[in-house]
Amino acid sequence: MNNVFQKISINEFVAQTIKGNPDLKAVDLKKDLEEFKKRKSQGELCDCGNPIWIIGSAITGKGCFTCITGESDCSDDYEIG
Ligand SMILES: [Zn+2]
Numbered sequence: 559m560n561n562v563f564q565k566i567s568i569n570e571f572v573a574q575t576i577k578g579n580p581d582l583k584a585v586d587l588k589k590d591l592e593e594f595k596k597r598k599s600q601g602e603l604c605d606c607g608n609p610i611w612i613i614g615s616a617i618t619g620k621g622c623f624t625c626i627t628g629e630s631d632c633s634d635d636y637e638i639g
Pocket residue numbers: 604605606607608621622623624625626
């Protein structure tokens with residue numbers, strides 16, 4: 559990954575995501591974000607060896623940005639920070 563994510567807080571991201579996806583449950587999304595944030599801070603990595611992407615992992619299952627999106631440019635995307 560050559561680029562840097564835009565940082566967002568868990569609460570901001572949940573509010574933004576729920577607005578666009580009313581089917582998602584804020585409580586569940588927040589719980590998953592907190593879980594992957596904890597796992598990342600404990601040094602857990604994607605199966606490919608890259609750091610996990612908290613936001614993508616919370617939504618689609620554990621992975622890094624590249625494994626989840628197939629892209630390497632993350633400058634238009636958010637990460638919890
Ligand atoms: Zn990966």
